[in-house]
Amino acid sequence: MATIKEVAQKAGVSVATVSYVLNDVRKVRPETEQRVLLAAKALAYFPNHAARSLAAGRSSIVALIVPDIGNPFFPEITKAFQEAANVSGMESIVMNTNSDPRRTRSVIERLLSLQVPGAAFLTSQVDRAVKDALAKRSIPAVYLDHGGPGGRISNIAVDYRKGMLEAIDHLAQLGHRRIGLIGGPADGAAAQRRKLAFLEGAAAAGMETRVIDSDFSVPGGYFSCAKLLGGFDATAVVAANDLMAIGALHCAYDRQVPVPGALSVIGFDDISFAQFTQPALTTVAVPRVEIGRLAFQSLSSLIGNSHEAGRTYEVGTELVVRQTTAPAR
Amino acid sequence: MATIKEVAQKAGVSVATVSYVLNDVRKVRPETEQRVLLAAKALAYFPNHAARSLAAGRSSIVALIVPDIGNPFFPEITKAFQEAANVSGMESIVMNTNSDPRRTRSVIERLLSLQVPGAAFLTSQVDRAVKDALAKRSIPAVYLDHGGPGGRISNIAVDYRKGMLEAIDHLAQLGHRRIGLIGGPADGAAAQRRKLAFLEGAAAAGMETRVIDSDFSVPGGYFSCAKLLGGFDATAVVAANDLMAIGALHCAYDRQVPVPGALSVIGFDDISFAQFTQPALTTVAVPRVEIGRLAFQSLSSLIGNSHEAGRTYEVGTELVVRQTTAPAR
DNA sequence: ACGGTTCGGTTAATCGTTTCACCAATTTGC
DNA sequence: GCAAATTGGTGAAACGATTAACCGAACCGT
Numbered sequence: 001m002a003t004i005k006e007v008a009q010k011a012g013v014s015v016a017t018v019s020y021v022l023n024d025v026r027k028v029r030p031e032t033e034q035r036v037l038l039a040a041k042a043l044a045y046f047p048n049h050a051a052r053s054l055a056a057g058r059s060s061i062v063a064l065i066v067p068d069i070g071n072p073f074f075p076e077i078t079k080a081f082q083e084a085a086n087v088s089g090m091e092s093i094v095m096n097t098n099s100d101p102r103r104t105r106s107v108i109e110r111l112l113s114l115q116v117p118g119a120a121f122l123t124s125q126v127d128r129a130v131k132d133a134l135a136k137r138s139i140p141a142v143y144l145d146h147g148g149p150g151g152r153i154s155n156i157a158v159d160y161r162k163g164m165l166e167a168i169d170h171l172a173q174l175g176h177r178r179i180g181l182i183g184g185p186a187d188g189a190a191a192q193r194r195k196l197a198f199l200e201g202a203a204a205a206g207m208e209t210r211v212i213d214s215d216f217s218v219p220g221g222y223f224s225c226a227k228l229l230g231g232f233d234a235t236a237v238v239a240a241n242d243l244m245a246i247g248a249l250h251c252a253y254d255r256q257v258p259v260p261g262a263l264s265v266i267g268f269d270d271i272s273f274a275q276f277t278q279p280a281l282t283t284v285a286v287p288r289v290e291i292g293r294l295a296f297q298s299l300s301s302l303i304g305n306s307h308e309a310g311r312t313y314e315v316g317t318e319l320v321v322r323q324t325t326a327p328a329r
Numbered sequence: 330m331a332t333i334k335e336v337a338q339k340a341g342v343s344v345a346t347v348s349y350v351l352n353d354v355r356k357v358r359p360e361t362e363q364r365v366l367l368a369a370k371a372l373a374y375f376p377n378h379a380a381r382s383l384a385a386g387r388s389s390i391v392a393l394i395v396p397d398i399g400n401p402f403f404p405e406i407t408k409a410f411q412e413a414a415n416v417s418g419m420e421s422i423v424m425n426t427n428s429d430p431r432r433t434r435s436v437i438e439r440l441l442s443l444q445v446p447g448a449a450f451l452t453s454q455v456d457r458a459v460k461d462a463l464a465k466r467s468i469p470a471v472y473l474d475h476g477g478p479g480g481r482i483s484n485i486a487v488d489y490r491k492g493m494l495e496a497i498d499h500l501a502q503l504g505h506r507r508i509g510l511i512g513g514p515a516d517g518a519a520a521q522r523r524k525l526a527f528l529e530g531a532a533a534a535g536m537e538t539r540v541i542d543s544d545f546s547v548p549g550g551y552f553s554c555a556k557l558l559g560g561f562d563a564t565a566v567v568a569a570n571d572l573m574a575i576g577a578l579h580c581a582y583d584r585q586v587p588v589p590g591a592l593s594v595i596g597f598d599d600i601s602f603a604q605f606t607q608p609a610l611t612t613v614a615v616p617r618v619e620i621g622r623l624a625f626q627s628l629s630s631l632i633g634n635s636h637e638a639g640r641t642y643e644v645g646t647e648l649v650v651r652q653t654t655a656p657a658r
Numbered sequence: 659a660c661g662g663t664t665c666g667g668t669t670a671a672t673c674g675t676t677t678c679a680c681c682a683a684t685t686t687g688c
Numbered sequence: 689g690c691a692a693a694t695t696g697g698t699g700a701a702a703c704g705a706t707t708a709a710c711c712g713a714a715c716c717g718t
Contacts, residue, residue, distance in 0.1 A: 054703050072602075075399050334704075357667080358665085376705070380705035384705045660717105665712105670710100675702100685692100
């Protein structure tokens with residue numbers, strides 16, 4: 001691997017000059033600049049990331065922390081995030097917490113060890129300790145649905161309410177009066193916001209409701225739906241995510257209640273598989289690629305400008321009607 | 330952030346000693362070791378990754394290159410890979426090529442810049458230039474389904490043949506005589522291997538066959554299935570991956586040909602959604618978490634032992650029968 | 659009791675950049 | 689035309705680890 005020194009030699013300048021043109025952080029004479037660039041090309045030179053990080057005191061690898069990359073909600077966000085990072089000349093590293101506190105603790109060590117210039121947490125619950133550790137060192141961070149912005153922390157606020165209200169309105173227009181919610185874990189912020197919006201919308205429409213807290217998994221959705229169908233006799237259920245909606249679909253199928261004939265089902269997220277369920281799932285879309293891109297961009301702007309204060313970015317959600325909703329029986 | 334120097338001071342030893350105990354690469358007196366460890370703990374010390382990489386000439390971040398993390402085949406592999414890396418105290422960075430040659434070229438630059446100690450390519454086609462670039466610098470690599478092992482390169486060979494033959498045997502026993510294959514892209518190694526096995530099995534069973542090359546996507550599967558149903562009148566189709574199988578399922582549904590009553594469908598991969606299609610997809614499982622884990626482990630052993638030559642690791646596949654297969658009409 | 663090992667530790671060079679401080683040669687202002 | 693400012697460049701000190709070379713003390717075997 002060619003080093004900056006060799007480039008300097010070949011271009012007949014000092015290493016400082018090479019560094020200046022490569023990062024273009026100081027004016028250099030156009031002619032000199034050309035020489036340097038040519039030399040770099042000729043030697044197939046790439047800056048040594050480690051050396052650069054060491055000297056600069058920070059690496060150019062930003063971190064993206066997700067609870068579970070295996071959950072279909074995250075790969076697309078990840079992809080968008082990484083793509084945005086790459087066009088900005090940064091690398092990104094994704095870390096899984098598995099929603100495990102122990103792992104979460106190790107995450108912070110790894111972030112510090114790597115000297116990341118910033119991190120995006122797309123997990124629904126983040127340890128207070130993690131937030132503090134980053135804040136104390138004033139490392140920029142962005143969180144998803146996590147209260148207001150702080151000094152160096154931005155927040156991406158997803159407007160779950162809008163989509164949820166649209167969903168309920170849709171159900172109301174179809175004549176549903178008894179609807180159930182298969183909710184997310186009681187300790188997740190996003191799950192709570194969805195539940196609240198559900199309750200609000202249903203109340204406004206004068207509907208009878210029942211909510212079962214579940215766990216965002218397919219089996220969870222399956223069993224919760226069973227409860228809703230049994231005790232409550234709902235004509236429609238909305239699930240706080242698509243995975244649970246899929247569980248509900250299967251539950252309905254197994255109990256031979258036709259969807260959407262006897263039961264309407266609405267999911268949440270619009271994961272890519274939602275369009276391929278049978279029948280295709282009506283769901284509230286949350287703009288995952290926008291979230292991914294925004295997560296990086298907001299982080300990047302915090303990183304790039306050390307005086308910039310964190311702010312809140314809003315993204316919308318919207319109902320996409322497919323085939324699992326129909327007039328109430 | 331505490332540095333090694335501060336730890337040394339607090340422990341009353343030299344930085345070298347601290348380094349030795351932390352990496353335990355040289356014996357030190359147990360008593361001294363304790364002092365160092367305590368000091369490190371007290372100062373909440375974590376080694377600076379950049380400095381370490383620079384000094385050692387290689388980072389501890391291994392790379393995992395995938396064509397598209399959005400494709401449900403890859404997140405689980407990724408997760409397994411990362412988990413394995415983490416328990417070995419390594420970080421991993423995943424890069425998307427999007428099967429785009431331009432991006433692929435940038436991947437190699439980034440790998441070199443990061444000074445990765447090794448890289449795993451799980452893409453079906455890798456640029457010759459990439460392989461050469463790594464080989465020239467003798468950076469360990471592992472590939473998926475890519476010919477024999479080389480000097481510092483290992484290979485994970487998935488035995489697609491076994492699963493495919495099982496699938497065809499299954500079909501044969503159900504009385505199918507005219508079966509179609511929805512194949513992958515003609516330039517992909519894995520796709521070709523699957524096709525060959527299909528042809529072999531069908532020939533052995535004396536079946537009539539027809540293969541349509543497609544592109545591993547849901548719509549691709551949809552249209553290919555239409556062709557198979559139209560011109561060829563197959564009683565069963567096997568798809569080279571689950572996404573296309575799902576497309577086929579929808580095509581059948583839209584044309585009102587009942588599955589599995591009038592058409593049996595077999596997928597390939599056993600992505601997690603395969604169990605949630607309606608009806609649940611019969612498919613050939615490829616052991617993704619095993620592949621992920623193995624990819625890291627094989628890489629790791631190459632990295633850890635600089636004399637070790639690359640070798641081939643085999644993983645099997647097997648048919649999992651669900652509900653999309655039934656006796657021929 | 660003495661030369662050779664082993665033990666447990668230190669010193670200092672090194673990795674490849676960034677960036678501050680400085681400098682000479684121009685250009686500018688008046 | 690001369691001091692001051694600007695331009696375009698260099699030298700060298702960090703950054704925080706790893707690791708080769710060295711060194712004194714204790715421990716051998718004979």
